[in-house]
Amino acid sequence: MEALVYRGPGALAVEERPTPVPGPGEALVRVEACGICGTDLRIASGAHRAYPDGTVRVPGHEIAGVVEAAGARARVSEGDRVFVAPNVGCGRCDQCRAGRVNLCRTPQALGITRDGALATHVLAGADVVEQGNLLPLPNGADPAAVAVAEPLACVLRGQRPCRIAEGDDVLIVGAGPVGLLHLLAARTRAPHSIVVTEPSPDRRRQAAERGADRAVAPEELDGTFDVVIVAAPSGQAQVVALERAAPGGRVNFFAGLPRDRSRVEVDTNLIHYKELLVTGTTACTIEDCREALDLVLSGAVDTGALVTERRPLSDALGAFEAARSGEQLKVVIEP
Numbered sequence: 119m120e121a122l123v124y125r126g127p128g129a130l131a132v133e134e135r136p137t138p139v140p141g142p143g144e145a146l147v148r149v150e151a152c153g154i155c156g157t158d159l160r161i162a163s164g165a166h167r168a169y170p171d172g173t174v175r176v177p178g179h180e181i182a183g184v185v186e187a188a189g190a191r192a193r194v195s196e197g198d199r200v201f202v203a204p205n206v207g208c209g210r211c212d213q214c215r216a217g218r219v220n221l222c223r224t225p226q227a228l229g230i231t232r233d234g235a236l237a238t239h240v241l242a243g244a245d246v247v248e249q250g251n252l253l254p255l256p257n258g259a260d261p262a263a264v265a266v267a268e269p270l271a272c273v274l275r276g277q278r279p280c281r282i283a284e285g286d287d288v289l290i291v292g293a294g295p296v297g298l299l300h301l302l303a304a305r306t307r308a309p310h311s312i313v314v315t316e317p318s319p320d321r322r323r324q325a326a327e328r329g330a331d332r333a334v335a336p337e338e339l340d341g342t343f344d345v346v347i348v349a350a351p352s353g354q355a356q357v358v359a360l361e362r363a364a365p366g367g368r369v370n371f372f373a374g375l376p377r378d379r380s381r382v383e384v385d386t387n388l389i390h391y392k393e394l395l396v397t398g399t400t401a402c403t404i405e406d407c408r409e410a411l412d413l414v415l416s417g418a419v420d421t422g423a424l425v426t427e428r429r430p431l432s433d434a435l436g437a438f439e440a441a442r443s444g445e446q447l448k449v450v451i452e453p
């Protein structure tokens with residue numbers, strides 16, 4: 119098999135590797151599509167905490183493919199088309215038992231702590247298969263659109279505590295690929311209005327084309343909002359979110375901040391006197407993925423429309439370059 123292998127900051131290359139042979143309970147998935155996101159860019163630069171010095175690993179956690187071989191007693195069969203939910207819990211800790219594999223005390227994830235799918239093949243371990251991370255797909259689903267169900271699952275997890283309802287005015291801060299996914303997901307809840315704020319004129323245009331009622335530059339932002347979602351890794355955006363939240367508002371800090379800039383001075387009286395519900399969410403569970411996949415397969419959220427670049431695995435480095443440029447929405451590798 120071929121795989122994009124990380125060997126240190128900035129040191130990634132497509133290499134020939136032995137194809138894993140699935141043991142009992144395991145499945146070998148032939149990758150049809152794997153998305154590249156900000157997490158992968160952070161991994162490539164050496165800034166991801168799950169990739170400390172000396173790590174040699176294959177990234178890639180937004181995965182659609184076909185089961186090429188199944189080990190004895192595996193709960194999937196050769197030829198099954200699958201979406202692979204990347205987060206794997208230990209299955210035993212309090213968080214896993216509550217269904218929050220993303221918060222497992224010893225978290226594991228394909229492409230993060232284990233070899234992922236920026237490769238022609240990815241091995242789903244027995245725990246992955248057993249836990250139900252391989253979700254079945256119908257024939258004819260576009261693998262690239264399906265792969266983007268993974269970030270959509272994270273977005274749904276972020277929106278759940280925001281309880282977006284009919285009369286709500288919603289503000290989304292940031293119109294990168296994730297901000298746009300928030301916009302598409304919020305639209306399925308039919309709120310009163312959705313405003314997107316974003317410094318880049320090109321990204322504002324993208325948001326307007328995808329159904330934002332208004333897409334404004336940060337300095338043009340006015341009014342208050344029942345729901346504010348911060349989809350930009352910016353402390354200033356978090357400050358703005360608390361200021362722009364209406365009384366009784368729900369705020370989600372969806373984007374994490376760079377480790378060295380995660381201390382932000384906020385006026386906590388805004389939370390107190392407006393009775394704000396301020397939430398944070400990270401990654402996604404298998405249940406979130408199942409929900410996201412339903413939205414993608416039913417056409418309720420057109421993730422395929424966000425895929426602006428498809429590249430073969432041989433051009434994985436070019437794909438990373440394209441993703442880093444900020445000119446593309448979702449870049450997807452089709453090995």
Ligand SMILES: [Zn+2]
Binds near residue numbers: 155158
């Ligand atoms: Zn991702």
Ligand SMILES: [Zn+2]
Binds near residue numbers: 207209211212222223
């Ligand atoms: Zn656990």
